[in-house]
Amino acid sequence: xxxxxxxxxxxxxxxxxxxxxxxxxxxxxxxxxxxxxxxxxxxxxxxxxxxxxxxxxxxxxxxxxxxxxxxxxxxxxxxxxxxxxxxxxxxxxxxxxxxxxxxxxxxxxxxxxxxxxxxxxxxxxxxxxxxxxxxxxxxxxxxxxxxxxxxxxxxxxxxxxxxxxxxxxxxxxxxxxxxxxxxxxxxxxxxxxxxxxxxxxxxxxxxxxxxxxxxxxxxxxxxxxxxxxxxxxxxxxxxxxxxxxxxxxxxxxxxxxxxxxxxxxxxxxxxxxxxxxxxxxxxxxxxxxxxxxxxxxxxxxxxxxxxxxxxxxxxxxxxxxxxxxxxxxxxxxxxxxxxxxxxxxxxxxxxxxxxxxxxxxxxxxxxxxxxxxxxxxxxxxxxxxxxxxxxxxxxxxxxxx
Amino acid sequence: xxxxxxxxxxxxxxxxxxxxxxxxxxxxxxxxxxxxxxxxxxxxxxxxxxxxxxxxxxxxxxxxxxxxxxxxxxxxxxxxxxxxxxxxxxxxxxxxxxxxxxxxxxxxxxxxxxxxxxxxxxxxxxxxxxxxxxxxxxxxxxxxxxxxxxxxxxxxxxxxxxxxxxxxxxxxxxxxxxxxxxxxxxxxxxxxxxxxxxxxxxxxxxxxxxxxxxxxxxxxxxxxxxxxxxxxxxxxxxxxxxxxxxxxxxxxxxxxxxxxxxxxxxxxxxxxxxxxxxxxxxxxxxxxxxxxxxxxxxxxxxxxxxxx
Numbered sequence: 001x002x003x004x005x006x007x008x009x010x011x012x013x014x015x016x017x018x019x020x021x022x023x024x025x026x027x028x029x030x031x032x033x034x035x036x037x038x039x040x041x042x043x044x045x046x047x048x049x050x051x052x053x054x055x056x057x058x059x060x061x062x063x064x065x066x067x068x069x070x071x072x073x074x075x076x077x078x079x080x081x082x083x084x085x086x087x088x089x090x091x092x093x094x095x096x097x098x099x100x101x102x103x104x105x106x107x108x109x110x111x112x113x114x115x116x117x118x119x120x121x122x123x124x125x126x127x128x129x130x131x132x133x134x135x136x137x138x139x140x141x142x143x144x145x146x147x148x149x150x151x152x153x154x155x156x157x158x159x160x161x162x163x164x165x166x167x168x169x170x171x172x173x174x175x176x177x178x179x180x181x182x183x184x185x186x187x188x189x190x191x192x193x194x195x196x197x198x199x200x201x202x203x204x205x206x207x208x209x210x211x212x213x214x215x216x217x218x219x220x221x222x223x224x225x226x227x228x229x230x231x232x233x234x235x236x237x238x239x240x241x242x243x244x245x246x247x248x249x250x251x252x253x254x255x256x257x258x259x260x261x262x263x264x265x266x267x268x269x270x271x272x273x274x275x276x277x278x279x280x281x282x283x284x285x286x287x288x289x290x291x292x293x294x295x296x297x298x299x300x301x302x303x304x305x306x307x308x309x310x311x312x313x314x315x316x317x318x319x320x321x322x323x324x325x326x327x328x329x330x331x332x333x334x335x336x337x338x339x340x341x342x343x344x345x346x347x348x349x350x351x352x353x354x355x356x357x358x359x360x361x362x363x364x365x366x367x368x369x370x371x372x373x374x375x376x377x378x379x380x381x382x383x384x385x386x387x388x389x390x391x392x393x394x395x396x397x398x399x400x401x
Numbered sequence: 402x403x404x405x406x407x408x409x410x411x412x413x414x415x416x417x418x419x420x421x422x423x424x425x426x427x428x429x430x431x432x433x434x435x436x437x438x439x440x441x442x443x444x445x446x447x448x449x450x451x452x453x454x455x456x457x458x459x460x461x462x463x464x465x466x467x468x469x470x471x472x473x474x475x476x477x478x479x480x481x482x483x484x485x486x487x488x489x490x491x492x493x494x495x496x497x498x499x500x501x502x503x504x505x506x507x508x509x510x511x512x513x514x515x516x517x518x519x520x521x522x523x524x525x526x527x528x529x530x531x532x533x534x535x536x537x538x539x540x541x542x543x544x545x546x547x548x549x550x551x552x553x554x555x556x557x558x559x560x561x562x563x564x565x566x567x568x569x570x571x572x573x574x575x576x577x578x579x580x581x582x583x584x585x586x587x588x589x590x591x592x593x594x595x596x597x598x599x600x601x602x603x604x605x606x607x608x609x610x611x612x613x614x615x616x617x618x619x620x621x622x623x624x625x626x627x628x629x630x631x632x633x634x635x636x637x638x639x640x641x642x643x644x645x646x647x648x649x650x651x652x653x654x655x656x657x658x659x660x661x662x663x664x665x666x667x668x669x670x671x672x673x674x675x676x677x678x679x680x681x682x683x684x685x686x687x688x689x690x691x692x693x694x695x696x697x698x699x700x701x702x703x704x705x706x707x708x709x
Contacts, residue, residue: 042497097636099694106437110441113683115684117679118680220497268501268505287487
């Protein structure tokens with residue numbers, strides 16, 4: 001079933017949903033990247049919750065005008081209006097009062113959502129038994145997705161991606177260095193609001209597919225995941241888009257492959273699975289790589305300290321150090337150095353003394369500043385320089401301290 | 402306004418007020434420490450917690466569910482810290498990753514398991530059922546002194562009362578360390594305080610308040626009460642003692658007025674059905690904050706020019 005769903009052979013609706021969710025994921029991943037780089041990821045939470053009263057109001061207005069109230073475009077327009085109002089309220093609270101952004105986010109989120117809930121109960125009592133079905137926007141509902149809805153989502157998603165591509169330079173600049181952006185004449189608040197506007201657009205597009213509570217995940221998780229794979233903002237942007245698209249497509253396909261697998265949560269959990277894999281295994285920043293790097297460093301320090309101890313004929317108490325020396329064939333298990341161990345120990349000792357001299361010589365200052373206690377001295381000084389240092393050591397009769 | 406009020410409205414109002422106070426007290430410190438969104442994260446992860454508790458125990462037992470929710474809150478806080486530390490991700494994004502994933506997991510579990518027979522759904526988790534917590538045995542104000550009628554009080558009331566008392570006690574007992582570590586963490590450490598333990602205790606206290614309040618009123622009030630009354634109070638004064646008192650006053654005001662507007666407002670306007678009390682309480686707290694942001698004496702950042 002899953003293979004068929006992934007290759008779009010599971011019927012018209014499933015295909016429609018999978019493609020729509022994939023496009024939504026791309027737009028959300030890309031738009032969320034700037035939010036993440038600007039360290040304002042949770043703003044999306046406020047925006048998404050602020051769509052609820054708009055959905056309710058749009059429904060009431062459309063019913064009052066004689067429509068059926070469930071037109072997706074109309075509901076999206078209403079959602080955009082209150083999400084925009086929420087965004088402005090948040091902006092105003094952080095700029096005009098001394099409240100921090102997190103308090104403003106939480107206030108807008110809870111108050112707008114609470115008001116939306118009030119409107120939903122009003123609608124319930126107005127429509128008397130006839131289910132308005134607006135609750136489906138909380139968690140998304142793809143089962144009854146119409147062709148027109150899918151086209152709307154696809155077109156809006158494509159427009160959002162295009163806008164992100166056009167605006168990527170100013171948005172990147174503002175995300176990394178708002179001070180510099182302002183100094184070259186850029187209107188930072190306006191770029192910020194544009195960024196938020198794009199996030200808002202993605203949120204509204206995603207209402208139908210993943211719902212307003214979970215769209216936040218599609219805006220936050222793919223950029224955070226992409227950050228593990230690259231240090232280049234341009235690459236992070238497209239990796240996030242690709243990861244979001246993948247999560248949307250695969251999540252929708254999994255949900256179509258069996259009954260009672262809700263689309264929104266599966267998309268989010270797919271994104272989270274991608275995140276977990278990246279957190280563990282990404283090169284450079286993944287936990288596994290960081291751990292291995294740490295172990296290697298630890299090993300080098302133990303070995304070095306062990307060699308210095310051998311050179312000075314001190315006993316080695318640290319078991320790990322001794323084990324490393326034995327494994328490298330430098331010492332016997334009872335702590336007595338082998339032939340090779342003696343040679344390496346003497347070399348380590350000599351290097352230590354050379355570094356001590358080098359540190360006193362002014363012209364080597366730049367080289368010495370790179371010394372981390374492990375670097376072989378041959379890597380930073382020339383042979384001639386080392387000979388010169390050796391002469392000083394021999395003159396002073398020094399060896400290992 | 403006699404027996405009917407006591408039976409239908411007194412208990413929900415009392416629960417609303419107590420829940421609001423229990424959330425607003427720790428909320429003061431969360432807002433000052435810029436951790437306001439911890440409440441948001443906790444109230445989202447309560448859902449998987451109660452679903453797991455339900456699946457394990459097989460029944461809608463409030464204590465089991467509270468334990469599950471508290472466990473989920475702890476898991477969430479640990480997951481956030483893990484992602485933040487190991488992944489070196491900024492706290493906001495780490496929080497966003499953790500709570501959305503846990504919430505999605507909760508929704509998936511809920512859809513997968515057979516919970517149709519019990520009253521357990523996402524809507525309930527989000528906006529609670531304050532209106533349904535009626536005191537059936539009550540006949541009038543006299544019932545407040547009648548032990549038989551008192552025994553029939555909804556169990557949510559004593560539970561939230563205990564938690565509200567616990568938050569009050571916590572705030573009073575740890576007042577000095579909380580205050581010092583909130584405003585000057587470095588100084589607190591110099592004094593020998595374990596600031597990380599104080600921070601952790603605050604998050605745990607907030608989680609307990611959130612879980613207990615969630616049980617009675619749903620998560621939306623929880624977030625609103627963590628943030629709106631303390632934020633509004635923050636704009637009223639520069640003294641923490643006064644701010645906490647203001648926040649409690651705002652919380653009580655929001656709960657009472659919100660409930661009354663939700664229950665009786667539509668009737669006054671000619672409607673027939675009450676609207677969501679939880680939603681209305683959150684709305685009123687937002688209005689309080691909006692008014693404070695417009696007119697409160699200390700709404701500006703200190704030192705900022707008056708018309709900046």
